[in-house]
Amino acid sequence: MELIIQPDQERAAHLVARIVAHELRMKPDLVLGLATGLTMQNVYRLLVQMHREEGLDFSRCRTFNLDEYVGLARNDPRSYRFYMIERLFKHVNVDFGNTHLPNGLAKNLDEECAQYEKSIADAGGIDLQLLGIGKAGHIGFNEPLSALRSRTRVKALSPATVEQNAPLFGGPDKVPRRAITMGVGSILDCRRCVMLACGADKAGVVAKAVEGPITSMISATALQLHARCVVIVDEAAGKLLKEKKYYRWIFENEPEWEPFR
């Protein structure tokens, strides 16, 4: 794992967008794993800008999102499908047929989960997975106690996650109780992971995820097992990290980061 601290939220998102652009230019048919949430909105805005101003080409890109609520229609403004269309898909030249999210309205949800895993495998696996982190330390909707080898499945949302998402639904009682999410094991199979966390309210959980022991109570800690994972934070989200000096030294000296400094 590597940890990169950027001065502010905008520069942190910019670094993530540049990593995506770099991978997409190297491999135009990139299999890109996507995440939702407020933090990721900045990344998508910057990718749209790169598409418009620099011709960043999504025409052969395949995408797979981490998760989707159970029970929401694709065109429901609160669904993650809707979020992705509004924030990214409709503004770039991605082929909508190449964009994938779990179907939260599937009659047989277990079958849908197995099919989602199969679609990822058929695409050759995910090259680059973007991740946010929930306040409870979850990636996707892998709530506390999610098995570190779990695959795509239906999960009940924790009270903390319901609370976090309540404003988007007009109150906690309106938040769906379940979601389909890629498992921790599915995420660990991705060739490269980039996690973005911004803001002071993520500082505690970022410190636990990066410097704490690996535990299924905080699914983001499983990323410590990943061979190629970078966590990008702004100063506020990084403020409780103990080894900041060391992380900065690595970023300054690691040849891989030369084009990104």
Ligand code: GLP
């Ligand atoms: C939800 C999503 C996660 C996301 C997290 C953080 O729980 N399922 O994929 O990373 O929220 O969201 P935000 O960026 O809004 O803090």
